Amino acid sequence: MSANVTIADVAERAGVSQASVSRVLNGKASVDPEIVKQVRRAVAELGYTPSLAARSLVRGRNQTVAMVVPDLGNPLFQGILKGVSVAAAADGYRVLVADTDEHVDDEEATALEARQRCDAVVLCAPRLPDDRLRALVARLEPVVVVNRRLDGAAVPQVGIDYARGVRELVDHLVGLEHRRIAVLAGPAQSASNAERLRGIAEAEAADPGLDIRVLPCGSRLDDGFAAADAVEAERADGATAVIAYNDLVALGLLAALRQRGVDVPGDLSVAGFDDIPLAAFGTPPLTTLSVPRAELGAQVWSRLRGLIGGASDEHELLFQPRLEARASTAARS
Amino acid sequence: MSANVTIADVAERAGVSQASVSRVLNGKASVDPEIVKQVRRAVAELGYTPSLAARSLVRGRNQTVAMVVPDLGNPLFQGILKGVSVAAAADGYRVLVADTDEHVDDEEATALEARQRCDAVVLCAPRLPDDRLRALVARLEPVVVVNRRLDGAAVPQVGIDYARGVRELVDHLVGLEHRRIAVLAGPAQSASNAERLRGIAEAEAADPGLDIRVLPCGSRLDDGFAAADAVEAERADGATAVIAYNDLVALGLLAALRQRGVDVPGDLSVAGFDDIPLAAFGTPPLTTLSVPRAELGAQVWSRLRGLIGGASDEHELLFQPRLEARASTAARS
DNA sequence: CTGTTAGCGCGTTCAT
DNA sequence: ATGAACGCGCTAACAG
Numbered sequence: 001m002s003a004n005v006t007i008a009d010v011a012e013r014a015g016v017s018q019a020s021v022s023r024v025l026n027g028k029a030s031v032d033p034e035i036v037k038q039v040r041r042a043v044a045e046l047g048y049t050p051s052l053a054a055r056s057l058v059r060g061r062n063q064t065v066a067m068v069v070p071d072l073g074n075p076l077f078q079g080i081l082k083g084v085s086v087a088a089a090a091d092g093y094r095v096l097v098a099d100t101d102e103h104v105d106d107e108e109a110t111a112l113e114a115r116q117r118c119d120a121v122v123l124c125a126p127r128l129p130d131d132r133l134r135a136l137v138a139r140l141e142p143v144v145v146v147n148r149r150l151d152g153a154a155v156p157q158v159g160i161d162y163a164r165g166v167r168e169l170v171d172h173l174v175g176l177e178h179r180r181i182a183v184l185a186g187p188a189q190s191a192s193n194a195e196r197l198r199g200i201a202e203a204e205a206a207d208p209g210l211d212i213r214v215l216p217c218g219s220r221l222d223d224g225f226a227a228a229d230a231v232e233a234e235r236a237d238g239a240t241a242v243i244a245y246n247d248l249v250a251l252g253l254l255a256a257l258r259q260r261g262v263d264v265p266g267d268l269s270v271a272g273f274d275d276i277p278l279a280a281f282g283t284p285p286l287t288t289l290s291v292p293r294a295e296l297g298a299q300v301w302s303r304l305r306g307l308i309g310g311a312s313d314e315h316e317l318l319f320q321p322r323l324e325a326r327a328s329t330a331a332r333s
Numbered sequence: 334m335s336a337n338v339t340i341a342d343v344a345e346r347a348g349v350s351q352a353s354v355s356r357v358l359n360g361k362a363s364v365d366p367e368i369v370k371q372v373r374r375a376v377a378e379l380g381y382t383p384s385l386a387a388r389s390l391v392r393g394r395n396q397t398v399a400m401v402v403p404d405l406g407n408p409l410f411q412g413i414l415k416g417v418s419v420a421a422a423a424d425g426y427r428v429l430v431a432d433t434d435e436h437v438d439d440e441e442a443t444a445l446e447a448r449q450r451c452d453a454v455v456l457c458a459p460r461l462p463d464d465r466l467r468a469l470v471a472r473l474e475p476v477v478v479v480n481r482r483l484d485g486a487a488v489p490q491v492g493i494d495y496a497r498g499v500r501e502l503v504d505h506l507v508g509l510e511h512r513r514i515a516v517l518a519g520p521a522q523s524a525s526n527a528e529r530l531r532g533i534a535e536a537e538a539a540d541p542g543l544d545i546r547v548l549p550c551g552s553r554l555d556d557g558f559a560a561a562d563a564v565e566a567e568r569a570d571g572a573t574a575v576i577a578y579n580d581l582v583a584l585g586l587l588a589a590l591r592q593r594g595v596d597v598p599g600d601l602s603v604a605g606f607d608d609i610p611l612a613a614f615g616t617p618p619l620t621t622l623s624v625p626r627a628e629l630g631a632q633v634w635s636r637l638r639g640l641i642g643g644a645s646d647e648h649e650l651l652f653q654p655r656l657e658a659r660a661s662t663a664a665r666s
Numbered sequence: 667c668t669g670t671t672a673g674c675g676c677g678t679t680c681a682t
Numbered sequence: 683a684t685g686a687a688c689g690c691g692c693t694a695a696c697a698g
Contacts (some may be wrong), residue, residue: 006691017669022693032667052449053389058618062386066452072415073610082405085432093449096397097430099418117386117427165684187681221614255614277406281554281588285615327497338674350685355677367683387675518693 005048013026014042023052038236047084064124065304066114067105067122074219075276076246076293077124080146082120083297084304092303094121104128104189108136115140120304122146127189142307144300150193150333151314158317162192162273163199165289165321169243169271170203170210171289172287172323177332179209181235183254184217186245193245196273202242211238219245224252227258235268240332243273247272247279249290254328256281275324287329289321338381347375358383398637399429400455400475401440407552408581408609409626410457413479415628417455418639424638428455437461437522441469448473455479460522475640477633481524482649485595489636491650493630495525495606496532498622498654502541502576502604503536505656506619510665511574512542515567517550517560517586519578526578529606535574544571552578557585561593564569568601580605580612580621587661589617598663608657620662622654628643 007025011018016035023031024039031039032321033199042048056062056275067084069077085095098114104127115121120142125133134153145157173181183200186193197214206209212232216225224244231242231253242251250272264284266268272279275290298320306313340358344351349368356364357372375381389395400417402410418428433440437460446452453475458466470476474591478490505512518534519526520640530547537543546567550560557577564575564586569595577583583605590597597617605612608623627654639646 051691058693064523148495221610252614258616277554278611281585283591288517298507384675391677529694
């Protein structure tokens, strides 16, 4: 039905010109009420639907934006995607996902290719080196950079204040009498990892009584699971708490520790980051830093829409994570 | 740069006709090697990129497919999305996500709208009544239906054999001496829930010694958490094992049970469905039925590609879930 | 307020 | 093998 019906068919059926049909469809100029009625009727009878392809060609717009992520398996990006997705949908936009599958070197090509199909892009590229990212962003143009700060680029950025969050977490732990803390670091090139580490360094500098050791780890469940040996070594060495790169890592660690008979938080306190849905249902429920993923996604869309509309915006929006103290952290015994 | 360079610019620069440029770009007809060289050079110098909008208009194709899901937060759909996404990417296709956010009544409109933007659609609509789904599918045409069977529609379907899987699970439990089993049902209108229930009924019919009670529940973490009271009542009544609708529900239940001091699997065995990444890291590790989400996604793409290419295919592909016996189920004590 | 005309950028006949 | 011309379906000038 609606398949091959064109605006010409509607025009003919309604006995008017294509232009008039176009006008009533887009509500541009004012049209004689009688014609409007005719057109609407013809549209309904024919089951006409405008060709988005043709519309895209002439308008130079798709009503589609791309979201480039390193890994859709990461709950953080899932949440942001969902947030962007529903916010964009409310404005008649759809989102195309491009998962680079952690292949940093494909990121530029993927993003560029995605941009071609869309009016703008939401870029999550935590691993891409600064200079390459800056260059990329310039070619992507209507773009908002998510979850990493980028100086010297006239592009809106929305992210999470990891440094401040992690300091809050350290304070929480210190309040519970912990002094020797192990930190499970994320992927080495990850920007948000660097931010966390910066926060750690600041916390250490502010409180000389602190002894924090950073252990290389990763960003996924199994990374956390595999870090158990190293964590145990730290514990033998006096560590009483660990801050994991994110909740996935924390949950993986929790599983490995339980398997080893280590009691959390009795023997060791563990904290994560992100407050993924499962965090509250962990064993024990995980202390973590909550970030409003959906809200963040909505803000991303809001900025993107502005850019698409021709606005310029190079502000940075930093969400403050909120400490969610749960049972996995407790006073040092 | 590459922005407003058109094929005409390339043609002029190369001193040939647009048609020739088009030919070398698409490798359609054979072209003089010399011209090929000229064109390639011009393309490179100008940084020309074909307009996908124009191409879409003339070809009637997007190189984009839509995936409609009820909830992106569900790990099952995430996995399938990823599978479809990478498989499609290998063929130069991208995928558009349309999350209906569990609003069954928007499903048709959303799917139709998505279809307009794309060459085909992957439809996950577990709640839509059969007749509406059949009607919808006809209008979506190149479409593959995921995770639910649909009789009387000439459309490929790929899903999971929930009925058989759940019987396998029951067998597993029976092998562990369980006879009184509670089942936490999923959303009432969910097709895959019905399949599971069918499996349960078959298992019961085959083994008169079995006593299985179905409890209404849901599909999410908190549904499982909230079901703890009902489960405890069943346990008081003699139930020694529970089969949850999916892993999320099982994990939620596990958390609630732990909170109540119920030992799993000592006091009660618990099993889930889907084998989401976190299942193996649960406390205790969750016995579940593993479904190859990525592989399933790849198969979905393979079928979809066939349809786009004009093939017809109305076969049903049913993946057999594999039992993943872990610590959450044990012999009745 | 309406219809006519001219593109948007590309693929594709149809001659040559 | 190549180029000229047309059309995909729509919107936006421009007249009237």
